[in-house]
Amino acid sequence: MKRQSLIIDCDPGVDDAIGLLLAFASPELDLKAIMTVGGNVPVARTSRNARIIRQIAEREDVPVFAGAGVPLRREPAGAGEFHGAEGLGWLEVFEPDAPLADGHEADALTRIVMDEPEGSVALALMGPMTNLALAMKAEPRLAARMGPVVAMGGARSEGGNITPSAEFNIWADPDAAAEVFASGCEMIVMGLDATHQVRATEARIVALEASGDARAATAARLLRFSQAIERDIVGWDAAPLHDPCTVAWLLRPELFRLAPCRIAVETESELTRGHTAVEFRVDGETARHHWATWADGQGVFDLLAARLGGGE
Template sequence: MAVKMIIDTDPGIDDAMAIFYAAAASDIDLLGLTTVFGNVTTDIATRNALRLLEAADLELPVAHGAEAPLELPPFTPSAHVHGDEGFGDIPAVTPKGQPVDEDAADFLCRMAREHKGELVLCPIGPLTNIALAIQRDPEFAQNVARIVIMGGSLNEGGNITPHAEANIYHDPHSADVVFASGAKVVMVGLDVTHRILCTKADFTAIAAQAPELGGMLQEMSVFYLKFYETVGKFDGCSLHDPAAVIACTHPELFETQPVPMRVSCEGETSGATLADPDSQRTPVDVCIGVQSDAVKTLFFKRLSLLP
């Protein structure tokens, strides 16, 4: 049976990779997208989400989400990772579709009620929309089957500061709300995503197999790979967001450890995801190992099915 899924997203190049993967995966029943700030502003994220669905020929709801963190002041996304418009050097295009009237948190609450015990939520940006849904509906955390997040790390350290992974860093208070919620949470963080690398040759190959959408990803990847080179990583880009989507349907490819978690929300460690063994919190299933080759093979196998 296909996994009923909503992806909460801030597209973003690796977000595009994750969404196209979900579009191609027969074991995913994608019910919609919710958008959030992060790689880009929420307005651009909503535009990009609609554009990606149209490119993949999917008619699905997109719900516009939070435009600022739960408690921190708003910030301006940096363009050096994903480009001014989110897709590297690809210029902006106005999609035909429009977001739904509900905001992201209300949409998530309603969908969790309608698909109680079945909905898998996959946030691949800051966790603001999920925290708001938890705060608005006391039953939300129990209505969702799982929340599989791309973010954080247990042992790997950070990628935006020495301590913090970017999605958590951009709204640590929301992440802590999610970890404290009692929901079944799976954390697909840097401990595993740093082990899965995509190279220039990989993107060239997928463009040859899927000229339209694979070609779009290959064009985006030029900018993305250049960024990785500027931080000294010349062997490719990490498969961050697609790994979280794959973990939703193929948990056997990941080794997890149950760990109660909290998030530092101040000082130089702000955004750090920390083990909190003495707390009464429901343990998070933290991914600490991954069958990297199998995940990467599955990712490109599914993308090759795209037009």
């Protein structure tokens, strides 16, 4: 079996944690490193949370590097109201046994990508794009050297979830996102248009709870928190599952439909800060951006249940 080399850059975060669990449980993925960034909660907590999930998954072989704590040119923002003060909802937090890896995330990312064959290392971006922007600035060859960057971020037809036109990951550091989208690297983008089709319904959560596996039970508890928060704040019965779509695409690309496009990010106006301008009138043969327009929600949850429940 040919394994996909992968780095995950995340800000756990309830849905980031589920994405990590899925990646840790998938033998097709050769996880080179987990990188953390400040986003949903401050970077000290996202770094601890990534190590908590790593310990639950029994994957201490994968190093976790701490990255940027603040955006490139903005004050840090948070989304604790959707993830809990510690970032992991109702999950009990603790100090993990294994420490962080030495060194800064941007340096480690650059070293891993530059040491591997060109185009072989994919990156799953589950949070603000600060780390990648910093790494690209330090090493201009990085964009051409990377494999696909599969990012959760942005909104078009669905509108935003932090402002009427902006999704949180892009809004939190729009300057970094603008630089990454303009870099020329190949990008698969899971915006709200797709992730809002992947809903944690009661039946899907129950299926995870029924497996009896600790990893599935962890994911189900995280989803129970999201379910309660979405009902209280938004009024939805089933919370969307955003960040795991990046890993799901790497494992099962047939679960998504993509359209070639060109994406730019608004950085000048505070009114529309972080808005993603998605233009589909492009040459499909040369387009470097692909926008997810459709997702098989049941298929994504079937994949989660199978992997976290100890199945295929």
